[in-house]
Amino acid sequence: MPMVKLEGGPDSPKGRSPPDRFEPPPWRYKYYIMVRSCCILAPDGRFQCAYPKCPKLYASQDAVRKHCRLQHLEWLRNLQTTTAKAPPPVRRDIESPRLTALKCLPASEALELLQADDWLQDLMDFSGALPAAASADVAAPELKKESSVDEHLDDEIIEQCIKSLNTAIRRCPSAEQQVEMQKVVRLLSMKAPQIAQLGPREQKKVLTIRKSSIQKMQLANEIRKTKAAEMAAEKLQAAEGGAAAAAHGQRGGAPPTGRSPSLRPRAGLDGKGRMPPASYFPPSKAQKTDSGSSPDI
Numbered sequence: 001m002p003m004v005k006l007e008g009g010p011d012s013p014k015g016r017s018p019p020d021r022f023e024p025p026p027w028r029y030k031y032y033i034m035v036r037s038c039c040i041l042a043p044d045g046r047f048q049c050a051y052p053k054c055p056k057l058y059a060s061q062d063a064v065r066k067h068c069r070l071q072h073l074e075w076l077r078n079l080q081t082t083t084a085k086a087p088p089p090v091r092r093d094i095e096s097p098r099l100t101a102l103k104c105l106p107a108s109e110a111l112e113l114l115q116a117d118d119w120l121q122d123l124m125d126f127s128g129a130l131p132a133a134a135s136a137d138v139a140a141p142e143l144k145k146e147s148s149v150d151e152h153l154d155d156e157i158i159e160q161c162i163k164s165l166n167t168a169i170r171r172c173p174s175a176e177q178q179v180e181m182q183k184v185v186r187l188l189s190m191k192a193p194q195i196a197q198l199g200p201r202e203q204k205k206v207l208t209i210r211k212s213s214i215q216k217m218q219l220a221n222e223i224r225k226t227k228a229a230e231m232a233a234e235k236l237q238a239a240e241g242g243a244a245a246a247a248h249g250q251r252g253g254a255p256p257t258g259r260s261p262s263l264r265p266r267a268g269l270d271g272k273g274r275m276p277p278a279s280y281f282p283p284s285k286a287q288k289t290d291s292g293s294s295p296d297i
Contacts, residue, residue, distance in 0.1 A: 038050050038064060038065060038068050038076060039061050039064045039065075042057060046058060046059055047059070047060065047061050047063070047064045048064075049064055049067055049068060049072075051068065051071070051072045051075055054071075054072070157214050157217070157218070158188055158210065158213075158214065160217065161188055161213050161214065161217050162185055162188050162189060164217065165181055165184060165185050165188070166185065168181060169181045169182065169185075184209075187206060187209060187210075188210060188213065190206065195207070
């Protein structure tokens with residue numbers, strides 16, 4: 001009987017063609033997502049290292065992990081799994097690098113470098129269109145809430161910001177920077193009806209800049225007060241030290257040298273001090289050699 005070669009059909013495991021895109025079975029979805037951070041499941045069923053431009057393929061996930069521990073340890077340590085939760089939103093620091101640097105300087109240098117426009121660096125980036133002909137008589141939105149004490153306080157602080165900015169404009173030698181500062185003055189001078197005429201994006205930007213300007217001005221004032229107090233304390237300490245030195249001099253004593261009494265030089269040869277050098281010995285006391293002649297000193 002002749003042997004018949006059986007060909008597998010399209011549904012048989014032997015005759016099934018490999019799929020264009022490999023999809024893991026449903027029961028492996030969770031495990032696949034957990035391990036895909038360091039492994040990539042290749043279409044042929046093997047596991048590829050997920051390190052960028054690493055062509056290594058292995059038959060098991062443990063082999064890939066071992067390879068990563070040996071070759072890409074730092075990358076593996078810093079790797080974040082895809083199942084990890086999203087990190088919390090990073091709080092934007094209100095301190096500018098200049099103010100942070102000024103906090104680390106001595107009080108005298110910080111007060112010399114601290115200027116009125118240190119808190120205005122982020123305000124120069126505003127490029128939104130400001131309403132030119134916005135009047136204060138424009139009707140406010142229907143949903144108008146009653147003004148609170150905080151809002152009045154914010155208005156007072158904004159007025160302080162505008163005064164400081166006007167002072168900086170008078171001191172600024174650059175005409176271009178003066179134009180930018182004047183634009184910021186217009187921005188800070190806007191009232192609620194004028195802000196309501198802007199688009200949502202511009203409104204958010206204006207409110208963010210106003211809030212940031214208040215925080216930065218308060219921080220600059222706090223640094224100025226702290227440094228002024230430190231400088232006053234240093235001057236007081238120096239004055240007390242000078243008064244103590246003057247009082248000690250009036251009593252007839254020499255000012256303290258900072259050395260211990262045993263290390264202070266003794267006046268004259270009182271028998272307790274160190275002997276003078278040999279070159280100052282009188283001839284009668286010069287040391288004699290075995291031959292009876294004095295050495296050349």
